[in-house]
Amino acid sequence: MANLYFHNPQTNERSLKSMHLKLSIGAAGAVTLARGINIVSAVKSGVGEITITLPKFASFVGAKCILEALAAVDDSYQVKSVDAEAGTIVLMTKVAGVAADLASGSILHVELLYKNTSVAN
8 A cells, every 4th residue: 555644734723623423324314423533422303403412612613514325315414503512513404405314324424613712813
């Protein structure tokens, strides 16, 4: 295997944190946290809703979601709510534009960006 050199990504945001999660979807949309260091929990909290809990943080910057599934899905995602003090982020999963649980056997890859300091730069 070739030597691969990976370097820290750079940003002009002070204390920007990137958290990667792998969420396995089970029967009836049940969520299991398959990967996520320092994540307290990830659970289905309603139809098409996934509540992710991590230690409290200063501010939310963004999220990216990628679905790994056997069949093509007309999927989209939105951040429904953020509570930095409680450390919770609620994601809404949509299929064909309507809030819906993802199919059993699917895997949702999530990247969360947040800051753990209130310092702007």
